Amino acid sequence: MRAARAAILKLADVGSTYKETPYQPTAQSAQDDAALNSCIGRPPSPVHQTAKVFSTQFSRGDTLTILASITFVDTLETANADIVALRGPRAEKCIKQSLLEQYRRTGGQAAVSINPLVPSPAGNEPSANYRIKVLAQTANGTIPEFLDLVQVIKDRAEVSATFQDVNQPVSASIERRAMSAMLGRL
Numbered sequence: 001m002r003a004a005r006a007a008i009l010k011l012a013d014v015g016s017t018y019k020e021t022p023y024q025p026t027a028q029s030a031q032d033d034a035a036l037n038s039c040i041g042r043p044p045s046p047v048h049q050t051a052k053v054f055s056t057q058f059s060r061g062d063t064l065t066i067l068a069s070i071t072f073v074d075t076l077e078t079a080n081a082d083i084v085a086l087r088g089p090r091a092e093k094c095i096k097q098s099l100l101e102q103y104r105r106t107g108g109q110a111a112v113s114i115n116p117l118v119p120s121p122a123g124n125e126p127s128a129n130y131r132i133k134v135l136a137q138t139a140n141g142t143i144p145e146f147l148d149l150v151q152v153i154k155d156r157a158e159v160s161a162t163f164q165d166v167n168q169p170v171s172a173s174i175e176r177r178a179m180s181a182m183l184g185r186l
Helices: 002-007 027-039 076-087 091-105 172-185
Strands: 019-021 049-054 057-060 064-073 109-116 127-138 141-154 157-166
Touching: 002 049, 002 064, 002 157, 002 172, 027 091, 064 076, 064 172, 076 091, 076 127, 076 141, 076 157, 091 109, 091 127, 141 172, 157 172
Parallel strands: none
Antiparallel strands: 019 057, 049 064, 057 064, 064 157, 109 127, 127 141, 141 157
């Protein structure tokens, strides 16, 4: 737990132009995580995690948000199996299904497309990276949202981050800086 807390994303990593908001995962987010893991063929995270820490949520302006987590799992084999499953043939379909379900639950509708994010913001570390474009239906029309999901393993640590913005993807330099900071401290 100490290692995860020491390595997690901090305001200094993203810059003083961001605002910090405490983040507390909900029971629903845990259920969503378990459903995604089941879909890609992995057990729920709590089965093999030994520590998990979330960053605060960082935001800039009205649209850009960043959230990270670091999870230590029981073995290197577990970490490798998790990343292989996230890069596997069912991953894109499962991630898309999860996001659509989250929108449906809030009464919203959306169209979702998902593609690999290349190059990886995590450098040469084993990772699974996706850029998701969501066309959300609102009372004011369709709004495009971009969500980059980055999952990296370093030994038994699984470093995850989501980078979200409206109308445009988050800059690759911001993503690399955030991932490099966390991986460097591990």
